[in-house]
Amino acid sequence: MRQITELTKQNNSLKKEHxxxxxxxxxxxxxxxxxxxxxxxxxxENKLKEFGS
Numbered sequence: 514m515r516q517i518t519e520l521t522k523q524n525n526s527l528k529k530e531h532x533x534x535x536x537x538x539x540x541x542x543x544x545x546x547x548x549x550x551x552x553x554x555x556x557x558e559n560k561l562k563e564f565g566s
Contacts, residue, residue, distance in 0.1 A: 517557050524550045 524547055531543040 517554055520550045520554050551559070
């Protein structure tokens with residue numbers, strides 16, 4: 514659970530940075546990191562569901 518919370522906080526910060534970013538390359542890098550975090554969150558949530566069932 515803690516990992517999910519931390520990744521969610523990190524993603525929220527990355528989204529704010531993405532909005533402020535001017536450089537396309539910076540936006541692309543931030544977007545990639547956001548997607549990686551989303552996938553990690555999804556994987557962790559699925560593992561929790563497996564343990565819960």
